[in-house]
Amino acid sequence: MSLNPTQRVNWIATTVLLLSLAGGVATIRAVDRRAQNPVNREVLYLSSPKVLRRMSLGYTGLLADIYWTRSVQYFGRQHQSDSGDFPLLAPLLQITTELDPKLLPAYEFGANFLAPKPPGGAGSPDEALALMKFGVEHNPDQWRLYYDLGFLYYTEFKDYAAAADAFGRGAKLPIRNDFMPILAARMAQHAGEFDTARMLWLTTYQSTKEGQIRQNAVEHLVALQVDEEVTRLDFVVQRYRDQNGKLPYSMVELVRTGFLAGMPIDPKGHAYKLMADGRIEVQNPENIFFITKGLPPGVDPPQPPRPLKLKSK
Amino acid sequence: MNSRIGCIAFNTFREAVRDRVLYNLIAFALLLSAAAILVGQISIDIERLVVVNLGLTAVSLFGVVIAIFIGIGLVSKEIDKRTLYTVLSRPVRRWEFVVGKFFGLTGTLVVNTFFMACGVFLALFYVAHGFEKMDLWILGALYFIVLQFLIVCALALFFSSFSTPLMSAVFTFALFVIGSLAEDLRGFARMLKGLGGWFAQGVAYLVPNFSAFNVISQVAHGAPIAGTLILYNTVYALLYSAMAISGAVLIFQRRNLK
Numbered sequence: 001m002s003l004n005p006t007q008r009v010n011w012i013a014t015t016v017l018l019l020s021l022a023g024g025v026a027t028i029r030a031v032d033r034r035a036q037n038p039v040n041r042e043v044l045y046l047s048s049p050k051v052l053r054r055m056s057l058g059y060t061g062l063l064a065d066i067y068w069t070r071s072v073q074y075f076g077r078q079h080q081s082d083s084g085d086f087p088l089l090a091p092l093l094q095i096t097t098e099l100d101p102k103l104l105p106a107y108e109f110g111a112n113f114l115a116p117k118p119p120g121g122a123g124s125p126d127e128a129l130a131l132m133k134f135g136v137e138h139n140p141d142q143w144r145l146y147y148d149l150g151f152l153y154y155t156e157f158k159d160y161a162a163a164a165d166a167f168g169r170g171a172k173l174p175i176r177n178d179f180m181p182i183l184a185a186r187m188a189q190h191a192g193e194f195d196t197a198r199m200l201w202l203t204t205y206q207s208t209k210e211g212q213i214r215q216n217a218v219e220h221l222v223a224l225q226v227d228e229e230v231t232r233l234d235f236v237v238q239r240y241r242d243q244n245g246k247l248p249y250s251m252v253e254l255v256r257t258g259f260l261a262g263m264p265i266d267p268k269g270h271a272y273k274l275m276a277d278g279r280i281e282v283q284n285p286e287n288i289f290f291i292t293k294g295l296p297p298g299v300d301p302p303q304p305p306r307p308l309k310l311k312s313k
Numbered sequence: 314m315n316s317r318i319g320c321i322a323f324n325t326f327r328e329a330v331r332d333r334v335l336y337n338l339i340a341f342a343l344l345l346s347a348a349a350i351l352v353g354q355i356s357i358d359i360e361r362l363v364v365v366n367l368g369l370t371a372v373s374l375f376g377v378v379i380a381i382f383i384g385i386g387l388v389s390k391e392i393d394k395r396t397l398y399t400v401l402s403r404p405v406r407r408w409e410f411v412v413g414k415f416f417g418l419t420g421t422l423v424v425n426t427f428f429m430a431c432g433v434f435l436a437l438f439y440v441a442h443g444f445e446k447m448d449l450w451i452l453g454a455l456y457f458i459v460l461q462f463l464i465v466c467a468l469a470l471f472f473s474s475f476s477t478p479l480m481s482a483v484f485t486f487a488l489f490v491i492g493s494l495a496e497d498l499r500g501f502a503r504m505l506k507g508l509g510g511w512f513a514q515g516v517a518y519l520v521p522n523f524s525a526f527n528v529i530s531q532v533a534h535g536a537p538i539a540g541t542l543i544l545y546n547t548v549y550a551l552l553y554s555a556m557a558i559s560g561a562v563l564i565f566q567r568r569n570l571k
Contacts, residue, residue: 057493058523059373061366061530069356102534105358210358 047091049098056099064100071096071106075113075122084118090127097134104142107135111148112213115156120303125156136166143177144207146170150183151200163187179203194228222267223290223301226282230293233264233272233280247278266294317405318413325417326424329383334421337375338428344371345436360440365451365533368433373458373529375429376422377489380462383421384469385481387414388565408562415470415558422462430455447535453543457526460550464521465489467557474561474568492523521553 003011046052056063071092078086093110096103113121114128132149139145150166153159164187171180179199186196198221205217236259240248251274254260264272270283272294282294289302329335345368352363388411391397400410430452437448468488472481491498498520502513525546528538 054494054497057490058527059366059370059529061362061533062370064530065352065356065359065363065366068359069352072356100530102530102536103359103362109357212357 044088044091044095047095049095052095053099060099064096064103064106067092067096067099068103068106071110071113079119082119084123086113086118086122086124089113089122090124090131093131097131097138101134101138104135104139104144107132107139107145108148108208109210109213111152112216115152125152128152128156141173141175143170143173143175143180146173147177147180147183147203147207150187151204154187154196154200160187177203177207194224194231198224219289223288223292225267226288226291227293229264229266230272230280230282230291233260233274234293236260237274237278237280241278247276248274250274317409318416321400321405321410321413322416322420325387325414326420329418329421332383334379334383335425335428337379338425338432341371341375341429342432345432349436349440361437362533364433364436364440366529368429368436369451369454369458369529369532372426372429372433372455373461373527376426376458376462377465379425380418380422380465381469381482381485381489384418384466385473385478385485387418387470388473389478389481407565411470411474411562411565412558415466415554415561418466418470419463422466423459426455426459426462445535447532447537450532450535450537453538454528454532456543457528457538457546460546461523461526463550463554464492464523464557467554467561468521471557471561471564474564488520489523492521493527494524495520495522496524522549525549 046055052063053060071089074088074092075086078084078089093106093114096106097110100106111128111132114131115121115123115125117123129149129152132145132152135142135145136149146166146169150163150170153163153166164184167180167184167187170177171184179202183196183199183203186199201217201220201224205214205221208214208217236254237248240254240257240259248254248257248259251260251263251271254274255263266272266282266288268284268287273281273283275281280294281296282288282291285291285295285299286302292301295301345364348367349360349364352360356363388397391400397410401407433451434444434448437451438444465485469481469485472484476484495517499514499517502510502517504510505513525542528542532538
């Protein structure tokens with residue numbers, strides 16, 4: 001096939017174009033591979049929200065969305081890498097919320113990223129608290145933020161008075177969750193630890209459509225059920241020992257002697273174990289996250305292995 | 314008189330379409346579609362916000378770029394091609410030429426904005442599976458963006474009436490940036506005392522106040538726009554455009570076209 005000069009130039013230009021494109025992609029990939037740990041390269045070139053606000057020329061909403069997405073991606077990457085180190089998370093969230101103080105997901109999820117201990121979160125409850133306070137200050141009509149603030153005081157700081165105050169302020173809003181006044185009262189009385197915690201997680205589950213948060217709430221509700229059950233069984237064993245002067249040999253004995261109505265089963269369908277020293281343990285502690293009771297001695301409360309999928313349902 | 318301005322305006326619009334200005338709509342559609350699909354995958358709970366923020370920001374920035382790059386060439390191109398002489402040899406006055414060009418360019422931008430707005434609402438429908446009452450405020454933000462275009466077009470035309478296209482583009486873009494920071498500028502000017510303070514305040518009030526036109530973030534959260542702001546922005550945009558166009562007419566009237 002003979003080509004005229006124009007066709008020949010077209011063929012050569014097309015070939016050079018495609019080869020250059022492929023070569024460029026290959027080069028970029030080679031450069032990426034050279035980096036030892038891409039996560040560590042994450043930097044904040046501009047850390048001042050004020051400078052960014054001016055540079056945005058007023059288009060702060062879009063820039064805030066970009067920074068929020070960056071925060072989510074950063075948290076996900078650090079979490080996946082199991083580094084437990086989140087130095088840029090708080091600054092990213094601060095920039096996001098100062099650019100757009102009305103961006104509610106940044107407070108709700110941001111506090112969840114910041115507060116829990118690693119590997120579940122950044123282990124920075126003080127920064128989570130600062131974020132939530134900023135959120136409440138700029139969105140005083142959002143009951144959800146008061147709820148999250150109270151939740152934070154309760155779970156991370158065990159500051160019942162501050163939690164009661166936050167729930168109480170949220171309860172006064174015209175649009176609020178029905179649990180808010182009850183939570184405020186419970187916090188004020190510091191009553192019924194399990195019931196209060198269950199109500200908190202139930203409210204969390206019911207008030208969000210976000211799959212990750214709902215799954216987290218379910219895991220905590222399951223853990224609460226186990227903790228409560230183990231506490232009850234410990235009490236039963238103690239009562240048996242008080243009456244009989246010795247520890248029961250097995251759960252079956254507790255059932256046979258009428259101390260238990262039936263064999264106790266954990267939420268995953270396994271029977272609780274009665275140990276020789278009278279302690280109660282779950283059979284597979286690694287399958288029930290966040291439990292604080294029923295664990296073998298020296299074992300930390302199990303955490304979910306990976307962050308839950310960062311996508312709305 | 315009106316028909317002559319209308320004629321020039323229509324031809325300006327036709328020329329812009331012929332210059333494939335509306336091709337930017339394809340880029341806009343791709344941008345919005347990609348954002349609507351991608352953001353849901355890589356972020357949390359801001360799909361709707363991104364569509365509104367990105368959509369309206371793109372409408373605004375695309376429009377400003379078009380206004381600047383077409384506006385600066387409206388007069389100089391006619392002089393370079395010598396078509397201006399043909400136009401002015403007919404019973405068309407110089408001021409009619411300038412005003413006609415202004416209306417033609419703003420017309421192009423209004424049509425462009427209309428199609429982009431349709432794209433924003435389609436993307437919003439795709440992401441949110443429907444519309445809410447608060448989405449109506451997006452129309453308010455779009456109206457403010459159009460008002461912003463009026464001022465940018467007038468400024469581009471003003472600078473192009475006495476300067477080269479490149480310098481006109483630089484001047485207009487610089488004023489757009491400064492105008493977007495107008496609130497800060499007035500704040501800084503108020504801090505100064507004496508003659509310097511008066512001068513700074515004068516400059517701060519002379520530059521266009523674009524910051525008042527940007528309510529994108531506000532409407533993205535469904536917050537309403539105050540009626541007084543709509544009124545003040547409308548009056549301000551009309552007055553500022555009239556001022557810039559008058560300046561362009563004054564300069565163009567005295568320009569030696571020989």
